Each structure stands twice: as structure tokens, then as C-alpha cells.
Amino acid sequence: MAKGICGLGVLFLCAACESNQLPPPPLTLDLGAATSATFGGDGSLTVTRNGMPLLATPPGMGLLSRAFDANSPDGWHDPAQTTAYTFVPLDPRTVTVESPSPGVLHVTTQADGSPTVLVRATLASDAGFYTGMGERYSHVSASGAIIPMHMLIDAQYESGTNDAHIPVPLLVSSNGYGVFFESHQAGAFDVAATDASTVMATFEGTDASVWFFFDPDPLEVVADYVNHVGLPRPLPRWALGPMYWRNHWASDQAVLADAVELRNLHIPTTTMWIDDPWQTAYNTFVPNPAQFPDPPVLMGEMAALGYRVMLWSTPYLEKPGTGPDDGARDLYAQAVTDPGLFVRLQDGTPLAAPGNDSSAQYGMIDFTTSVGRDYWSNLASAPVSLGASGFKLDYGEDVIAEFFNARLGIVYADGETDRTARTYPLGYHAAYHQALDAARNDGVVIVRASSYGGASIADMIWPGDLDNDFSHYGDEGSNGTLLVGGLPSVVVAAQTLSVSGFPSFGSDTGGYRNGTPTKEALLRWAEHTSLSVIMQLYGGGDGSHAPWAYDDETVSLYTGLAALHTELEPYLSSIVHVAETQGVPTIRPLPLAFPADAMAAAFADDEYMLGPDLLMAPVVEEGVTSRQVHFPPGAWESFWTNVITVGPTEVEESAPLGTPLLFARVGALLPMLAADIDTLTGATAPAVVTANQRPTFEARGWPSGPATATFDDGTWIAITDVPQGVGVTFVPGVLARAIVVTLDLTSRTGDTAPLTHVLIGDSDIPALASEADVRASGTSAYVLNGNTIVLLLTASAVAWIE
Numbered sequence: 001m002a003k004g005i006c007g008l009g010v011l012f013l014c015a016a017c018e019s020n021q022l023p024p025p026p027l028t029l030d031l032g033a034a035t036s037a038t039f040g041g042d043g044s045l046t047v048t049r050n051g052m053p054l055l056a057t058p059p060g061m062g063l064l065s066r067a068f069d070a071n072s073p074d075g076w077h078d079p080a081q082t083t084a085y086t087f088v089p090l091d092p093r094t095v096t097v098e099s100p101s102p103g104v105l106h107v108t109t110q111a112d113g114s115p116t117v118l119v120r121a122t123l124a125s126d127a128g129f130y131t132g133m134g135e136r137y138s139h140v141s142a143s144g145a146i147i148p149m150h151m152l153i154d155a156q157y158e159s160g161t162n163d164a165h166i167p168v169p170l171l172v173s174s175n176g177y178g179v180f181f182e183s184h185q186a187g188a189f190d191v192a193a194t195d196a197s198t199v200m201a202t203f204e205g206t207d208a209s210v211w212f213f214f215d216p217d218p219l220e221v222v223a224d225y226v227n228h229v230g231l232p233r234p235l236p237r238w239a240l241g242p243m244y245w246r247n248h249w250a251s252d253q254a255v256l257a258d259a260v261e262l263r264n265l266h267i268p269t270t271t272m273w274i275d276d277p278w279q280t281a282y283n284t285f286v287p288n289p290a291q292f293p294d295p296p297v298l299m300g301e302m303a304a305l306g307y308r309v310m311l312w313s314t315p316y317l318e319k320p321g322t323g324p325d326d327g328a329r330d331l332y333a334q335a336v337t338d339p340g341l342f343v344r345l346q347d348g349t350p351l352a353a354p355g356n357d358s359s360a361q362y363g364m365i366d367f368t369t370s371v372g373r374d375y376w377s378n379l380a381s382a383p384v385s386l387g388a389s390g391f392k393l394d395y396g397e398d399v400i401a402e403f404f405n406a407r408l409g410i411v412y413a414d415g416e417t418d419r420t421a422r423t424y425p426l427g428y429h430a431a432y433h434q435a436l437d438a439a440r441n442d443g444v445v446i447v448r449a450s451s452y453g454g455a456s457i458a459d460m461i462w463p464g465d466l467d468n469d470f471s472h473y474g475d476e477g478s479n480g481t482l483l484v485g486g487l488p489s490v491v492v493a494a495q496t497l498s499v500s501g502f503p504s505f506g507s508d509t510g511g512y513r514n515g516t517p518t519k520e521a522l523l524r525w526a527e528h529t530s531l532s533v534i535m536q537l538y539g540g541g542d543g544s545h546a547p548w549a550y551d552d553e554t555v556s557l558y559t560g561l562a563a564l565h566t567e568l569e570p571y572l573s574s575i576v577h578v579a580e581t582q583g584v585p586t587i588r589p590l591p592l593a594f595p596a597d598a599m600a601a602a603f604a605d606d607e608y609m610l611g612p613d614l615l616m617a618p619v620v621e622e623g624v625t626s627r628q629v630h631f632p633p634g635a636w637e638s639f640w641t642n643v644i645t646v647g648p649t650e651v652e653e654s655a656p657l658g659t660p661l662l663f664a665r666v667g668a669l670l671p672m673l674a675a676d677i678d679t680l681t682g683a684t685a686p687a688v689v690t691a692n693q694r695p696t697f698e699a700r701g702w703p704s705g706p707a708t709a710t711f712d713d714g715t716w717i718a719i720t721d722v723p724q725g726v727g728v729t730f731v732p733g734v735l736a737r738a739i740v741v742t743l744d745l746t747s748r749t750g751d752t753a754p755l756t757h758v759l760i761g762d763s764d765i766p767a768l769a770s771e772a773d774v775r776a777s778g779t780s781a782y783v784l785n786g787n788t789i790v791l792l793l794t795a796s797a798v799a800w801i802e
Helices: 218-229 252-264 295-304 327-335 370-386 418-439 487-498 519-530 552-567 569-582 600-606 771-776
Strands: 004-007 010-013 027-032 035-039 045-049 052-056 064-068 087-089 095-098 104-109 116-124 130-132 145-148 170-173 177-181 187-191 198-204 208-214 243-246 271-274 308-313 316-318 362-364 390-393 444-447 536-538 608-610 614-616 626-638 644-654 662-665 669-672 696-701 707-710 716-722 725-731 738-744 758-760 781-785 788-793 797-801
Touching: 027 095, 027 104, 035 095, 045 208, 052 116, 116 177, 116 208, 130 487, 170 218, 177 198, 177 218, 208 218, 218 569, 243 252, 252 271, 252 295, 295 370, 316 327, 370 418, 390 418, 418 444, 487 519, 487 600, 487 608, 519 536, 519 552, 552 569, 569 669, 569 707, 600 626, 614 626, 669 707, 669 716, 716 738, 725 738, 725 788, 758 788, 771 781, 771 788, 788 797
Parallel strands: 243 271, 243 536, 271 308, 308 390, 390 444, 696 738
Antiparallel strands: 004 010, 010 095, 027 035, 035 045, 045 052, 064 087, 064 116, 095 104, 104 208, 116 198, 130 170, 145 187, 170 177, 177 208, 187 198, 316 362, 608 614, 614 662, 626 644, 626 662, 669 696, 707 716, 716 725, 725 797, 738 788, 758 797, 781 788
């Protein structure tokens, strides 16, 4: 009989057992929360919760199988070609099964010397909603699709690739489990596409490491995965303020002109990116003196106006001989002599990578060892010393696993090859943070390529070059190529990224490709990004995307949306903090937030939860002024009116341009900032309103039971909904001097008798005639308009509305 050792939730199965021995007996592991897993002697896996089936392999099939190729074991084998290879079951005696912690199952197998080229995990499909798998543009649901976990050349798309910028090999089910195939090699998930009864994860390599995470709450499944691969990097507060960027700024005066215009119009903006070109060459990290003759002066003027400045960069140096001599080619000539600085081919020559100029050739810095990271970090430290607060990092996903069905033959300094190409962005981003972290504790990088665990290195995701309209991923463009898509694509990507471990995402408001977006596209996009974690606006290479390039109404509506995003900074900060400390996603697909809601899946592509309390229904169709909104279970109140809708149900809602379809969960309490803040960082220029200049905080609530909220500075507020009235507790933090609390009392669970006065201690506080009077009052006061009360508290207090 095969030897098996079972102890502490671990079964070690013998890999050297004789073939005439019987298979090991079944192993059952208690995973906690009434969940158990059984690994059968035939290699099958069955998981039950409360005695009911939760997850299983197909009947008569083991969990793991492999494909062989004795003739070309090191050649390219496409994991997405699901029927091109013959898979045979893994001997279950070669498998290790363990439960290292409650709710977690880990299944591994090791190479046994056979010419294995692909390893596959197969599960029976079920009625759950499948999502995750990184940044995807087509649909939040993955059902019916084959999803590559690596970048591919794909000429049918306008981008020339399959747009797998951030593939994450994690499948999350609304039934309360996740499957993570721990591999940086090329792979693909076949989610009931080839066979409607199976879900398969296939990866190159000779062994497998598959993690299963179980929790009745699908959002906690994501949290368990994130804790496993690495919690996100803490995001500084300033990065949550609206951002603006352009490329091709001709001069520092052009940068300042946009910076001043934003301030004159009081369009809230905290960050400006200076995109390409800004350097003497590509990439010297030296500002071009023709554009920026005195960078310290420019940085000082931008700081005085209340801006953080970020700079665009890539991991390339241009090769001499492909253009006029310049600083970048000089750096290349020096760097090429060091064997550890460039990504190379097997013959030792540097990889010729694509770059900013298609006619040139570029070397890619090798970040796999400290040699390359230190070299690049030293160069990047120069603009940091001038005052740069961060970098926008382009590319990094272009080390690909295959090129027209052949390997490129890439070799890294640490001995890795192009088989693990997905690791490249992690070292790339780390080098820039090394430069930032040496000089400041609040620098950020925003990136477009990454892999699992990448959120612990990079801070924010920008999705690259999207279309500037309402097109969907895969729509046919005018020239016959397939489109990457516009606004609908990014609403999908924000959700799939968040549940794949990347909580901070911001697309180019208005898109990037194809020139200037229409006014409608710009503002509908801004409605979405105002209610995302990151709001950033691409101003166009010529400023044509800037709100003032349209008309006064566009300026007014965009300003209101940017102000809304800024007002919500404390709420955004709170949900980002939960993501950073617990792993719970910020943007939440409805089927994961409400797994028992049968209709949630039908609305997943264009509705989402922003944290636990805000329901957002973006308008992603051109020319419409209303849309059907699905309300999940619970009571939801319009952010703009006192209309309450109890779900689950669908309602046709009016959607005027510039007014997002936003609904608050009844029972919520939102921490907020004042409505007139220009920037979340400091400023010395006159008439620039900073957050620190507004020590009167804000909160909005819809009492229905108890609720609490915490601000960045430690300010704490709570509401208590009891029969005799509503209590409001205010404890100021470091910055707060007062708070204005706006409460809609329509849905309070206490006595419905009218509330007529407010007390602090035993004393009534004055009732004033208007909200303006309350806000102008130097002492605690309130105004009651119907069911809405606006209450000013000017010191630590417990107020009772009776």
C-alpha cells in the first residue's frame, strides 16, 4: 500500500511509489467554517460546505493532468490551445495536499523528470459567477471565455496584442471560493468555453502549485488571496485627488498655463503628470533644457499652486546607430559593457525591444538583480531630487513568452528566461520606488503592466491606450481591426482588477486613442472616474481634452464631478485602507458583493459597488439620458434626492449629463471633505484652497441603525438610531475643528414621530433658518428641512436629535 503521512492537515504522497502499489486512501481535511475537502485516491477533489457540494472535479477525472513533448520539451506550447495536446492524469501519489490555514487548501506536484510541458487543473463548472483573472476589458464575467495569462501578439486588435497587461491567475466564484494557479509562466483559463461542464487552468511548466481559498463571502475570498500574495502598498492621501496630464508640452510656461487655468476655474486637481517628451533623450532622466530651462523653479511654482508632479518613463535606452548621438545612446554604450544591465538573448546580445520610436532599437534594463535596479534607480533619483513625487511607468509587458510560435530566447541576469516573463514588471517598478523611497516617504508610481503581488510594489494602475468613445472591447473599427474599447471597457477592467488584488485603478478620462472625445464621452467618462479610486484626466496632446476646450457647461459639469471625487476622499481613503490592511477590494462587482442576488450578474458589466456603501451605475451608452438600474437587496437612496428604492429590483432612472447615477446604502455614514477644496496637498499661492485650510469636515448619513466613520486625521463620528431619537457623536482628530453632518432621517429604525430639537448634554442648541446660516455659525447649530437635518458641531460632543 502506498505510504501516506497525515498530520496537521497535510498529506505527503510518495512520488517514488512502485507502480504495482495501490493508490493512497482518500484524505479529508477540515477547512473550518463547516467546509471540508476530500482528495481521492483517483486524484479527484471534492469540497463541501455545510454538507452540500461546493467544488469538485468532473466525474471520473482527477484534479491535475499533464501534457508531454519529448521532442521539444523547451519549445513553445500554447496553454490557450486547449485541444492541441493530449493530457494524462497525474499519478495522485505524486501530489502533496495541505491546509496551511483555515479556509485554504494547497495542492502541489513536483517535476518527476518526464518531458512535461503543460500542467492542467480541471474542475467541474457550476452555476456560480466567475470573475477575476486580472485586467480584462470584455466582460466582468469570465464564463464562456478562454483567458490567456500572458501577453500575445494579436494583429486583429488595434493595439497589436491581446491586451493582457495585468493577467492574474486567480479565478473567483460568487459561490465563495477562489482558485489561484501560482505560476508566472504562460497560462490560460478556459472557463467553460471548450466544454461547458469544465473550468480548466493550463500553464507551461513541469509542476503545479494550486491554491484554493474558501469563504461564504466572496469578497473575503479575494482578501485571503491578497493576504497570500502580498497586501497593496499604502497609497498616500494626495494620490486620491484628481489628476491631469498632457504629453507634448512645449515648455514650462505651457505646463504652468494649464496649472493656472485649473486653479482659475477652481477645477479640483492635486497632481499633474508631465508625459513624453520631457527629457534630453529617451531615457536620460535629464529634463530637456529647451522645454524646461530651470526645473527647480518650475517645481517650486507647481508646489506653490498645490500640485504634485509626476513624470513619464519607460525601461529602455536607445541603441547607438539608430539616430543622432545623444545622452541615451551614450548611456547605452556604457551599459552594454556590463553583462548584468540589459535583458539579453541566449547569444549574449541585448534584446532589441520596441520603444517610443518604431524606427529605433532599444535595450531593456534587466531588473532581476540589484545591479540593474540600482543602476536605473540612481538615474531616476535625479528628477526626484528636483521635486518629482512619482512616475507614470509605461510598457514593461513586452517581454513576451513567444513570438509567432517560437521563443525569443531571453536570458535574465538572475538566470531566469522568457518562460517567466510576467515577473519583469515587478522589478521594473521596484527600481523606481527605490529612487522615490530614498528621498521621500510618499512617492508613487502608476503603471500599466504587472502580475500577481504587483500591488505591493506599484501603487496605481492606468490601463494604457483606450478608445475615446463608447465602444466595447472587440467591436470592429473603421479600418477592420478590433477595438480595445472605450468607457465600457474600463468599467469592466476596474472591477476585474480590484478583485484580482489591485484596488487603485484610474483610466484616462475621455480615453486616449482617436483624437478628441465628444463632450458627452468626456463627461460620461468623468461620471465614472469621479466615483473610482483614481480620477485622472488626459488633457490631450494639444490640450483639446481639457474641459475649457469645450464650453462653459463642460467646465461646470467636470468641475462638479472633480469636486465630488475630492469631497469623497475620506471615504475613498477608508476603503483603500481596508484593501491595504485586509485585502478586501475597493470596487466590487455586484455578484460578489451580493452573491444571493440572482439578477446581479445581468448588470455586472455596468454597475458596481464603490466600497460597502455606494452603488454606482455608469451610463456607458451614447445618446441616452436614462438607464435601467438594478438595485441589490437592501434599501438604497439617491445621492441627489430623498427617493429610496428597496431591492432587489430594477428601475428606469433619469441620467442627465454630468449627474452620476449614485445611490447610498440606507444605514451608511460617509466621511467627506468640504466642497470647495482645490487640492489635497499644500499650497502657498493665493486663492488656492487646500484641505488643511478647511478644518470643518463633512459627513452624510442615512440613519438606519448604528454607523461609524473615521477620517484620515483620526476624527471619528458615529450615529446611533434608537427609539427616542438619533445620536451623533463627534470626536475631533488632529485637523478637525468642527463637522457638518447631513442626515436624511427618512429610514431611521426608531420612533417615526417628528424630531423637533437637538440637545448637547441637557441644553438645546439653536435651530437656524437655513443651511447657510448653520454653516456660518460659530457655534453648534442645526436646521431641519423636512426629514433632512444639517447639524454643525464645533467641538467634541454627543448630540441628540429628539
